[in-house]
Amino acid sequence: MKRRTIFKTALAAIVASTMAMPAAALDRRVTIINDTNFTIVRFYGSNKGTDSWEEDILGRDVLRPGQRVRIDFDDGTGYCKFDFKAVFDDDDVLVANDINVCKIGTYTYH
Incomplete structure (x- = not known):
C-alpha cells in the first residue's frame, strides 16, 4: 500500500471516530452570563430526566450584573x-427549558 493511501485511510478513521463520539464524551461546560441589571442569587440546572431542581449551583455565591460563571453540567447521566x-x-x-448543553458554550440572561 502506498504511503498516501495509508495516510488517507488513517485520517478517515480518525475523523470517523471523532464524529461517532458517545454522548457521554461531549463537553457539557456552559458559561452563564448575567447581562441584566439584577443579581442572580440562585441558579439551578436540572437534566430532563429529573423532576426536581436539585441544588443551587451557585451555593453561597451570586452572579452580579455583568458577571459570568462557567458550569460543568456533566452529572453522569449522559443527558x-x-x-x-x-x-x-x-x-x-x-x-x-430544553437547553442543549452539549451544543452551546454560553447562555446569556438579558
Missing part, C-alpha cells in the same frame, strides 16, 4: 438537555 432556573434579587424567576 444533554437541561432546564435552567435563575432566581434574581428582585424575586423574579426565569426558567429556560
